Amino acid sequence: MRIELLFPDACYLGGDTANFEYLCRALPEAETVRTGIRQRPAFMDGDVDMILLGSMTERAQVLARDALAPCLDRIRSLIDGGTVFLVTGNAIEVFGQYIGDEDGTRTGMLGLFGYHAERRMMARHNSLYLGELDGKKIVGFKSQFGHCYGSTEAPLFRTLRGVGLNPDTEGEGVLRNNFMATYLLGPLLIMSPPFMRYVLELLGRPDAPVPFEAAALAAYEQRIGEFENPRVRMID
Amino acid sequence: MGKLRFIAALWAAKLCRPLLRLLGRNATNFPGEVALRICPDFLGQIGKPGRIVAVTGTNGKTTVCNIIVSVLERSGIRPLCNREGGNIASGISAALAQGASLTGKTKYDVGVLEVDERSALRIFRYIEPELLVITNLTRDSVMRNAHPAYIADILTSAIPKKTKLILNGDDLITVGVAPENPRAYFAIDSLPGDTVELRNRIDDLRVCPRCAGELKYVYRRYHHIGKAVCAVCGYTNPEPDYLGTDADPENRRITVRERDGDWSCRLLSDSTFNIYNIVTVAAALREFGLARDVIAAALEKTELPSSRFHAAEGGGVTAVMQMAKDKNAFAISRVFDYLSGLPGKKEIIMMNSCIEDHVHGSENVCWMYDCDFEFLNTEEITRIVVTGPRYRDFYMRLLMAGVPEERLRQTPKELDAPKELALAEGEDVYILYGTAGIELAEKVQAATLREAESRRSQA
Numbered sequence: 001m002r003i004e005l006l007f008p009d010a011c012y013l014g015g016d017t018a019n020f021e022y023l024c025r026a027l028p029e030a031e032t033v034r035t036g037i038r039q040r041p042a043f044m045d046g047d048v049d050m051i052l053l054g055s056m057t058e059r060a061q062v063l064a065r066d067a068l069a070p071c072l073d074r075i076r077s078l079i080d081g082g083t084v085f086l087v088t089g090n091a092i093e094v095f096g097q098y099i100g101d102e103d104g105t106r107t108g109m110l111g112l113f114g115y116h117a118e119r120r121m122m123a124r125h126n127s128l129y130l131g132e133l134d135g136k137k138i139v140g141f142k143s144q145f146g147h148c149y150g151s152t153e154a155p156l157f158r159t160l161r162g163v164g165l166n167p168d169t170e171g172e173g174v175l176r177n178n179f180m181a182t183y184l185l186g187p188l189l190i191m192s193p194p195f196m197r198y199v200l201e202l203l204g205r206p207d208a209p210v211p212f213e214a215a216a217l218a219a220y221e222q223r224i225g226e227f228e229n230p231r232v233r234m235i236d
Numbered sequence: 237m238g239k240l241r242f243i244a245a246l247w248a249a250k251l252c253r254p255l256l257r258l259l260g261r262n263a264t265n266f267p268g269e270v271a272l273r274i275c276p277d278f279l280g281q282i283g284k285p286g287r288i289v290a291v292t293g294t295n296g297k298t299t300v301c302n303i304i305v306s307v308l309e310r311s312g313i314r315p316l317c318n319r320e321g322g323n324i325a326s327g328i329s330a331a332l333a334q335g336a337s338l339t340g341k342t343k344y345d346v347g348v349l350e351v352d353e354r355s356a357l358r359i360f361r362y363i364e365p366e367l368l369v370i371t372n373l374t375r376d377s378v379m380r381n382a383h384p385a386y387i388a389d390i391l392t393s394a395i396p397k398k399t400k401l402i403l404n405g406d407d408l409i410t411v412g413v414a415p416e417n418p419r420a421y422f423a424i425d426s427l428p429g430d431t432v433e434l435r436n437r438i439d440d441l442r443v444c445p446r447c448a449g450e451l452k453y454v455y456r457r458y459h460h461i462g463k464a465v466c467a468v469c470g471y472t473n474p475e476p477d478y479l480g481t482d483a484d485p486e487n488r489r490i491t492v493r494e495r496d497g498d499w500s501c502r503l504l505s506d507s508t509f510n511i512y513n514i515v516t517v518a519a520a521l522r523e524f525g526l527a528r529d530v531i532a533a534a535l536e537k538t539e540l541p542s543s544r545f546h547a548a549e550g551g552g553v554t555a556v557m558q559m560a561k562d563k564n565a566f567a568i569s570r571v572f573d574y575l576s577g578l579p580g581k582k583e584i585i586m587m588n589s590c591i592e593d594h595v596h597g598s599e600n601v602c603w604m605y606d607c608d609f610e611f612l613n614t615e616e617i618t619r620i621v622v623t624g625p626r627y628r629d630f631y632m633r634l635l636m637a638g639v640p641e642e643r644l645r646q647t648p649k650e651l652d653a654p655k656e657l658a659l660a661e662g663e664d665v666y667i668l669y670g671t672a673g674i675e676l677a678e679k680v681q682a683a684t685l686r687e688a689e690s691r692r693s694q695a
Contacts, residue, residue, distance in 0.1 A: 009442040009443060010442065010443060012438075012439075012442075013378065013382075013383055013606075014378050014602045014606070015565075015602040015603065015604065015605030015606045016605075017437070017605070018605035018636070021636070022636075025636075037443065037448070038450065057383050057385050057386070058385075058386075059385065063443075063448055121386075124379070124380070124382060126379040126600070128597065128598055128600075141600040141601075141602055143378045143379045143382075143600065143602070145382070185378075185602060186600075186601070186602030186605060187602065187604075187605045190605070190632065190636070191601075211636075212632060212635045212636065215628070215631055215632045215635055216632055218628050218631075218632075219628035219629050219631070219632050222628050223598065226598040227598065231596065232596065232597055232598055233596045233597045234597075236379065236597070
């Protein structure tokens with residue numbers, strides 16, 4: 001088992017790194033790799049079972065694009081081969097066609113998927129999210145400048161309350177084979193133990209214990225209760 | 237029409253204050269909200285002091301402002317300040333309205349204004365400070381401030397071109413703000429706790445802000461604060477105009493080194509954060525034109541505002557209220573680091589949930605995983621009681637930080653937390669509260685002392 005966290009020196013916002021740490025704790029036998037923005041990704045030279053990329057600054061989006069651009073063919077083959085990807089927060093935008101800004105500029109991205117992002121730097125979107133994956137409830141948070149439009153991929157989550165990939169779309173995130181990308185940011189796997197369980201199953205380790213499962217479930221159930229409460233405002 | 241609208245806004249704002257007092261409420265920024273609603277360019281029309289020192293940044297701006305005001309007052313200068321109204325446009329409008337005559341002329345020569353960094357575009361459109369202090373730019377609420385580079389960009393586009401900046405030279409993100417403006421830098425010389433390694437989860441400057449090359453730290457105070465050199469382009473921290481040196485936190489003294497001489501002043505607290513606050517104040521007031529001995533003499537008599545740090549004793553324990561700014565992973569990490577370094581056994585009541593978020597929503601807790609809860613994993617912290625709306629998230633986070641389960645207690649209601657403490661004789665209890673939680677924290681502090689006294693009388 002090999003798990004690679006991409007670019008923790010440039011893509012580290014919103015507590016996303018905790019997903020990697022949670023996996024490390026759940027799978028202590030796994031080889032874990034932290035690849036810096038100027039290093040060659042481990043997945044280029046060998047098999048990896050899971051790759052994570054987290055939220056980042058707008059400048060880091062360009063750095064991440066440049067770092068991954070030479071790896072596109074390999075990324076495509078890994079996706080086709082069923083490697084698990086977890087892409088969180090605005091990292092989702094890096095895999096689209098481009099990011100459009102209010103002044104009309106377009107910053108080209110990797111173009112792995114057909115969608116593009118529209119970014120509004122003075123209009124931050126903050127919201128709570130309640131969705132469903134594989135019949136299990138998923139809770140999370142969004143905090144972002146952009147939304148993605150034009151996706152033809154299957155969504156990762158079915159939205160129950162909150163905003164999807166954009167305010168006019170019900171589905172949230174992108175799912176192709178085991179490539180999972182979502183605007184939800186932060187410690188997703190900790191906040192939604194069923195999602196952690198789902199990922200462990202994808203990795204072929206359904207038997208692996210979810211660390212501190214009772215405490216995680218208690219917080220998860222409290223949050224579901226809050227997010228299902230109609231008096232709780234989902235969009236800030 | 238514009239002038240009439242302005243006068244109507246001004247009088248309405250002025251009337252708000254006595255009306256609110258009659259209703260038994262504090263004025264806060266409400267008069268400013270009223271003024272801006274009536275006259276959207278109220279800030280442009282209202283009279284302003286001829287000399288304005290503005291203070292912005294992620295952390296420390298309230299404390300720095302309060303100390304600057306205190307020193308000025310002790311020096312015989314009565315400045316206008318927005319201490320009551322808040323640091324966004326409405327708060328500053330309220331303060332300026334209060335400080336103006338019925339025709340809108342200001343009654344003050346000097347203003348000290350705390351400015352919310354996110355509101356800079358709106359405020360600096362109308363207000364041109366003579367001096368602008370930027371305390372630091374670090375991670376704050378991910379919801380509001382995204383990341384410090386975003387705030388640096390906002391400030392760069394908002395700051396008037398003639399304003400002289402007083403910048404934290406130990407913070408390369410702050411150093412990069414508004415590069416065309418005149419500037420002076422303050423910094424603190426190496427301190428005993430400095431390291432080269434990163435001890436924190438947050439480091440917002442791992443690659444060079446100019447060329448994205450690898451940054452090598454000569455020393456790190458915490459997070460990205462310290463001295464770094466880019467391995468590729470050589471970019472590094474500027475030479476400070478005001479260097480805090482020979483810091484002696486135990487005896488509360490520090491030397492400020494200027495280009496033409498040294499002077500000594502008093503530290504108001506032993507935390508590194510507050511050492512920065514004092515050096516910041518010294519730099520700002522020297523740039524303002526105050527003499528060294530005047531600043532030093534005033535600092536001898538100045539105390540930190542009790543809303544940030546307030547200790548009380550009873551039942552053989554000391555209960556300390558300590559603000560830990562909710563959703564600000566950086567600020568809370570600094571508090572955790574400070575607590576972990578204090579001598580002696582201690583307990584913590586962790587109640588710094590964002591109370592305001594739970595009125596109609598739910599707090600985004602992603603900050604917890606940017607925050608160094610790991611500092612609390614020390615045997616000197618014998619018990620941590622997690623409480624308030626996010627007590628279960630605190631509990632989970634502390635487990636992830638490696639804190640043994642037997643040192644943790646959880647209870648949803650803050651006022652029940654003192655019952656969960658061990659309250660050993662001679663022990664300190666730290667009550668960590670968020671920005672809106674001061675009143676509740678005071679009640680918890682009182683309940684803690686009552687609980688300690690009750691147990692002592694039963695013993």
